[in-house]
Amino acid sequence: MSNLVKLIDLPPLGDDRGSLVAVEANKTVPFDIKRVYYIFGTKPGVARGFHAHKALKQVAVCVTGSCRMLLDNGREKEELLLDSPTKGLVIEDLVWREMHDFTPDCVLLVLASEHYDEADYIRNYDDFLKVVGV
């Protein structure tokens, strides 16, 4: 696995009632959590993302269903299937990300290190390559 793919184990606190996962800022995930959002009801054939962030760090967890994640730092690309509520994918700053092949039941939970800021987005791939010096 390359340096691009960093997975965090989110162990389920299970008992005979079922499972529960707890995520704590600066413990389970390596930053303060300032924002949480989730993507669901993604239409068939729709891909999302296609941007990088200048400073934002995120952890993505597919709590139900699955999607295929593509990460790209300008020099290498990695793909992985996110399909477990007990695995969190760390997406560092300056990483281009694309999400593909959402299953109809997919709920993708994202924990973010900063509030929403459109100025932090790099939405053009050529601009991204310039920023990372490729």
Ligand code: TYD
């Ligand atoms: P966008 O970042 O384009 O989604 P993705 O890249 O994951 O496909 O966000 C879609 C819309 O939602 C866009 O208009 C910005 C808005 N948005 C917020 O207002 N707050 C947020 O925290 C996020 C992630 C998006």
